[in-house]
Amino acid sequence: MISSPSPSPSPSPSSSRTPKGGSATPPPRNQASKWRSGAVRGVYGRRLLDALRATGGGQPRAVKAAADSALALTARGQTRWSRAILLAGAACSRRRVLVKAGGKVRRRRRPPLPVQARDNAAAAALLKGKGKEKDKVQERLRVLGRLVPGCRKLPAPALLEEAADYVAALQMQVSAMRALTDALAAAQLSSSPADAEAGR
Amino acid sequence: MRHASPPQELPAAAAAASGGEIQAALAPATASSTAAGTRGGGGSFTALLGLPTSQAMELLLPRTAPPPALALAPAPAPAPAPAAAPTPTFPSDPHLVDRAVRFSTFAPPSPSPPPPPPPAAAAAANAGKRKAEPIDRASKGKAAKKGKTAEEKPAGGDGDDEKPAYVHVRARRGQATDSHSLAERARREKVNARMELLKELVPGCSKVSGTALVLDEIINHVQSLQRQVEYLSMRLAAVNPRVDFGGLDSFLTTECGRIAGFNCKNGIDLEQVTWPEMGVHGARQLMQLQQQFWHGDLAHPHQVASQWEKRGDGHLPVFSNSNPSLFGYDLTSSGTQQTPATKLKTEL
Numbered sequence: 001m002i003s004s005p006s007p008s009p010s011p012s013p014s015s016s017r018t019p020k021g022g023s024a025t026p027p028p029r030n031q032a033s034k035w036r037s038g039a040v041r042g043v044y045g046r047r048l049l050d051a052l053r054a055t056g057g058g059q060p061r062a063v064k065a066a067a068d069s070a071l072a073l074t075a076r077g078q079t080r081w082s083r084a085i086l087l088a089g090a091a092c093s094r095r096r097v098l099v100k101a102g103g104k105v106r107r108r109r110r111p112p113l114p115v116q117a118r119d120n121a122a123a124a125a126l127l128k129g130k131g132k133e134k135d136k137v138q139e140r141l142r143v144l145g146r147l148v149p150g151c152r153k154l155p156a157p158a159l160l161e162e163a164a165d166y167v168a169a170l171q172m173q174v175s176a177m178r179a180l181t182d183a184l185a186a187a188q189l190s191s192s193p194a195d196a197e198a199g200r
Numbered sequence: 201m202r203h204a205s206p207p208q209e210l211p212a213a214a215a216a217a218s219g220g221e222i223q224a225a226l227a228p229a230t231a232s233s234t235a236a237g238t239r240g241g242g243g244s245f246t247a248l249l250g251l252p253t254s255q256a257m258e259l260l261l262p263r264t265a266p267p268p269a270l271a272l273a274p275a276p277a278p279a280p281a282p283a284a285a286p287t288p289t290f291p292s293d294p295h296l297v298d299r300a301v302r303f304s305t306f307a308p309p310s311p312s313p314p315p316p317p318p319p320a321a322a323a324a325a326n327a328g329k330r331k332a333e334p335i336d337r338a339s340k341g342k343a344a345k346k347g348k349t350a351e352e353k354p355a356g357g358d359g360d361d362e363k364p365a366y367v368h369v370r371a372r373r374g375q376a377t378d379s380h381s382l383a384e385r386a387r388r389e390k391v392n393a394r395m396e397l398l399k400e401l402v403p404g405c406s407k408v409s410g411t412a413l414v415l416d417e418i419i420n421h422v423q424s425l426q427r428q429v430e431y432l433s434m435r436l437a438a439v440n441p442r443v444d445f446g447g448l449d450s451f452l453t454t455e456c457g458r459i460a461g462f463n464c465k466n467g468i469d470l471e472q473v474t475w476p477e478m479g480v481h482g483a484r485q486l487m488q489l490q491q492q493f494w495h496g497d498l499a500h501p502h503q504v505a506s507q508w509e510k511r512g513d514g515h516l517p518v519f520s521n522s523n524p525s526l527f528g529y530d531l532t533s534s535g536t537q538q539t540p541a542t543k544l545k546t547e548l
Contacts (some may be wrong), residue, residue: 064433140415144256170425177432
């Protein structure tokens with residue numbers, strides 16, 4: 001049922017347009033809210049525990065790999081970095097399984113990749129600074145691309161979006177692991193004297 | 201006549217209208233709202249282009265209320281532009297028509313819309329692009345208003361696949377309006393929006409101004425987070441060998457206490473089944489299965505943990521057996537697990 005024509009329709013389209021920033025992609029979601037919900041923490045906690053059970057023991061590298069894979073799983077493969085982590089785990093030993101194909105599977109955006117790749121230098125540089133400052137920004141963007149897994153050759157807007165999601169995910173990972181270690185340490189402390197007593 | 205039809209009917213009718221049948225439907229019934237009703241649905245303004253002018257205009261011009269734009273989108277109620285209804289403009293020059301098709305601008309409205317054929321097409325094309333705002337702004341009389349036709353994102357969102365995708369950018373007063381600068385401005389806004397997100401995420405970035413410094417902060421933050429993960433994993437590895445994973449239930453409940461427990465019959469099967477799958481198939485299947493798995497997991501978060509505790513020994517060995525396949529991607533797992541996965545799909 002159409003309401004009577006009023007000014008109200010126009011603010012809503014325009015206000016709904018502003019957060020999108022005129023982008024051709026779906027609006028950048030609020031990554032922090034996505035990664036801070038209790039449900040996600042629960043999912044990640046469970047996956048982390050499974051991964052930890054699977055690891056062969058007290059090797060920090062294995063634990064870190066397990067934690068990262070669990071994090072990437074929790075990300076549901078919707079982001080590049082999560083896919084890159086999972087595929088890195090998958091392709092480590094044997095045949096490099098379809099890395100590129102796997103990376104393009106669940107794109108939620110239309111991927112004008114050639115255009116983006118071509119415009120990368122232009123987009124990142126032209127829009128982020130003037131004169132010599134472009135280089136600094138470019139350099140930092142490249143460093144950021146190296147830090148975020150699977151995002152080396154990404155153009156600026158996609159890279160920033162991936163970085164935002166990655167930062168939020170990392171924060172959740174750190175807090176979850178910290179809670180886990182504290183809980184385990186506390187449980188261990190409380191249980192080991194009891195065991196010692198029972199054993200005696 | 202059409203004009204007598206109640207305003208509310210038109211949007212519904214236009215929304216119901218689908219492409220292609222318009223001409224056929226229009227031929228018998230000239231101006232009845234029922235004809236409009238049979239015309240079929242959104243997104244088919246191209247069909248309007250083939251309409252005879254007067255009928256197209258009738259379709260486009262409800263005298264009383266909303267808009268021609270309905271013909272297009274899955275008529276989201278707020279979308280249609282009221283102001284456009286009485287007087288959309290019809291440029292008569294062909295090159296203007298061409299521009300009008302690409303740009304979402306309207307000339308100052310004329311009292312009596314002349315009906316030459318191409319303007320009808322232009323009007324249809326223009327009207328179809330959900331122009332609440334351009335109409336309002338055109339009516340404000342700003343000069344030098346121009347905008348690229350936008351990527352269609354109607355409020356419904358997923359109605360139309362036929363519309364071309366453009367980027368909608370509104371030029372402001374005093375700004376260059378050629379397509380290059382518009383494109384640059386669109387890109388800049390995109391990047392700036394994401395930078396804003398990042399700045400909110402990373403603590404201590406709000407007081408820093410300048411992109412390079414903000415990026416510096418972000419890089420430092422990411423590095424520090426990664427170092428923390430390494431440190432915590434080392435601690436966890438130190439704690440791990442002596443823990444029997446017995447008290448995990450308490451940990452999970454504290455971590456995610458407020459998650460509602462859904463009813464889950466197959467919480468365990470989900471995980472037993474999907475993990476071996478990953479080794480066998482390609483990455484694409486991996487993603488599909490993982491998606492299913494995640495859907496299931498999120499639907500039954502709490503039950504799974506309790507079921508683990510209950511199943512105890514019977515479950516854990518199987519689980520730890522299949523788990524290495526996730527991380528080591530052991531390719532020797534059989535392909536016969538496909539049926540449980542398909543069953544998984546249907547259950548989800």
